[in-house]
Amino acid sequence: MSVGFALLGLLAEGQRHGYDLKQQYQRRFPAAKPVAAAQIYATLDRLFRDGLVAPAVTERVAGPDRIVFAVTDPGRTELDRWLSEVETPAEYVANVLAMKVTLALLVAGESVAADFLRRQRKAHLERMREYTRVKTDPHADVLRVVAADYAINHLDADLRWIDTTLQRVAHLAKELRQ
């Protein structure tokens, strides 16, 4: 769903064709997973069917990547509604890290769980270093800094959880044995 609104927002910034949209998406959301071209066109199709975007210019060259799309008035209204709508805080945390620790304690033992947590900590911190380098690069633009901040803070939440869990791992093992 949010890819649809992302494209709507980028089209509200300026009308463009599909290929352009894909590039702009990566430029504006440098930390987001790139979207496949096929998904861009499928989403544009849906937005068009819903009356939220419409072809603005018909270029001579054929093919969907040549049609320039623009946001319609209903599209703009829908975009503005979405922009001011508060997101529901995630209710169910399907955390693969936590699942691994629980399962490791159940079937493989405390040392396997603790060792996993230590190695995961290393991997997380290494990733955090990469983002910190992005941030401290004197030529980094603010968009990248802000995206790096987001990633760093999410990694940090995991790291805090890893550290606390490492301190609780013996307790947790005991409880799961009962």
Added chain:
Amino acid sequence: MTASEVLAARQIVKSYGNSPALSGVSLSAARGDVLAITGPSGSGKSTLLLCLAGILRPDAGEVCFAGQRIDTASESARSALRRREFGVLFQFGQVVPELTAQENVALPLLLSGVRRREAMTAARSWLDRFGVADLGDQRPPQMSGGQAQRVAVARAMVTEPEVLFADEPTGALDTLAGEQVLGQLTRVAREAGTTVLLVTHDAQVAAYADREIVIRDGLVDGTAAVPGPSAGQHRAYT
């Protein structure tokens, strides 16, 4: 010892009375290394830093700077070392409230006999490198925490130390102020080839370093205590 090794600890043991704080910590830092020392509260990070900086004497083990034992060196040799080769920085920078920013930064140079005019010129250029040149004439009570801490960093670096020891240097600052201090500190240290030992419990701070040593219960995580009466009795206040 490898050619570029600046600081080394071998099997350091340190107790406060009967309660062990370090049970056999070894580490090595090369010239220009930026090394984070992390771990839970009470694990022994600050104690380790004080032993490495020649401020505390370990009960057993060795601390070497540039290949020379410093744990057994005389008090005067140790204080000369701290003055010339080491910079230290704590959570609260301990800037002198009665002195201006520039005088604060010049202080370590003045104490080691540099003439006032020269010391003040160097101080100004270090304030400039940390982006607080405009604070030169102000005194700490007029500064924000972040500004005062940058003055403290400049003071720790003014002697161009071989090693900078920093214990939670941004612990009292908010994220953005901390970020500025850490960004500048690590950049300047990397340019100068200064080895940095950065104690923190905060992963976001540790991420400014090139690598990390985790201390847990008075030991480098995953290593064993040296045999002896203190082994395995560490009590952390977790």
